[in-house]
Amino acid sequence: xxxxxxxxxxxxxxxxxxxxxxxxxxxxxxxxxxxxxxxxxxxxxxxxxxxxxxxxxxxxxxxxxxxxxxxxxxxxxxxxxxxxxxxxxxxxxxxxxxxxxxxxxx
Amino acid sequence: xxxxxxxxxxxxxxxxxxxxxxxxxxxxxxxxxxxxxxxxxxxxxxxxxxxxxxxxxxxxxxxxxxxxxxxxxxxxxxxxxxxxxxxxxxxxxxxxxxxxxxxxxxxxxxxxxxxxxx
Numbered sequence: 723x724x725x726x727x728x729x730x731x732x733x734x735x736x737x738x739x740x741x742x743x744x745x746x747x748x749x750x751x752x753x754x755x756x757x758x759x760x761x762x763x764x765x766x767x768x769x770x771x772x773x774x775x776x777x778x779x780x781x782x783x784x785x786x787x788x789x790x791x792x793x794x795x796x797x798x799x800x801x802x803x804x805x806x807x808x809x810x811x812x813x814x815x816x817x818x819x820x821x822x823x824x825x826x827x828x
Numbered sequence: 829x830x831x832x833x834x835x836x837x838x839x840x841x842x843x844x845x846x847x848x849x850x851x852x853x854x855x856x857x858x859x860x861x862x863x864x865x866x867x868x869x870x871x872x873x874x875x876x877x878x879x880x881x882x883x884x885x886x887x888x889x890x891x892x893x894x895x896x897x898x899x900x901x902x903x904x905x906x907x908x909x910x911x912x913x914x915x916x917x918x919x920x921x922x923x924x925x926x927x928x929x930x931x932x933x934x935x936x937x938x939x940x941x942x943x944x945x946x
Contacts, residue, residue, distance in 0.1 A: 755932035757873070764923060764936035765873065771931075808873050812930045815887040817863065817875035 724813040726820035733826045740796040742823045744809030747790055752811045754792040756785060759822075760805045768807075769794060799827050830854040830935045832924050837940030844914050844944075850907040850924030850937055858882070858902040861929045864909045866920035867939070876922070877909065880929060891917075914944045 727745045734740035744754060754772050757765035767776050769785035772792065782797045796803055804827050809820040836848040850862070864876040877898040878887045886898050897910040907924050921941050925933035 753930070757933075759873075764938055765925075765933070766936070767932045767934060776934075806872075810873075810875075810932065815878075815885075816889065817878060817887075819865075819873045819875055822872040 724816075724818045726809055726811070726818055728807075728809060728820040728823045730821070731824045731826065733828055734796070734799045735828050736801065737798055740799050740803070740825055740827075742794045742796075742807050742809075742825065744792040744794075744820050745790055749790055749792050749811070750788045752787075752813075754785070754787050755810045756794045757808045757810065758803075758805045759808065765808065796825070799825075801827050803827055830926075832926065832935055832937030834922060834924055834937045834940035837922065837942045839943045839945055840914055842914060842916060842944055842946050845910070845912040846914070846942060848909040848911065848922055848924075848940060848942070850909075852905045852907065852926065855926065855935065857905040857926070860926040860934075862898075862900060862907045863923075863925040863927060863933050864896075864898060864907075865923045865925055865933070865936075866918075866942075867923070868917070868920045871920075874920070878929075879907070911942070914942075916944050916946060918942060919944045 756769040758768045759765040772787040773785040784795045831853045833851045879898045895913045899908045921939040923939045924937045926935040927933040
């Protein structure tokens with residue numbers, strides 16, 4: 723089955739840049755979406771179609787996708803960015819989520 | 829504003845059945861595909877099922893194929909998930925989410941908890 727590999731955890735100092743990866747062979751040929759989920763809340767889309775940002779999402783959130791890795795980048799990290807982040811794509815007619823990455827802002 | 833409200837969760841015994849509902853408002857429900865996504869306690873997101881905007885097609889995760897059935901009633905702006913032959917590993921918060929086919933899940937509900945007990 724199709725599996726998207728994310729690091730279990732990423733730490734970033736306040737104000738610095740965090741990068742969260744999502745890997746599988748040839749992911750660059752797919753459209754990747756990213757979600758942020760805070761404790762007790764539903765997920766929210768922060769990046770869609772690799773690099774597009776929904777209205778209301780800060781410009782500090784950006785995405786890229788090439789080769790075997792898609793990356794969510796959070797610039798000037800804030801305490802409020804602490805959350806779990808999931809990548810997601812469509813594989814044919816099924817949807818696949820990555821295992822999720824816990825972002826800690828130090 | 830957009831609202832998705834799930835209901836129907838609860839405690840059910842192994843092998844039992846349940847029907848979850850998701851009431852939609854604030855957007856054009858009949859234009860959107862709909863997902864069910866679940867999250868076991870302390871675990872990540874797991875996609876369960878998707879139904880196209882007009883109900884013409886349904887897709888399922890292998891883990892639920894043959895046990896779960898997704899349906900919708902566009903006249904009532906409501907999505908359903910019939911779940912049967914429940915197992916312990918089906919214990920999770922079940923979210924409904926709206927999104928176009930092959931796109932992201934744009935709108936999410938707050939979820940309903942299903943607990944399968946032995």
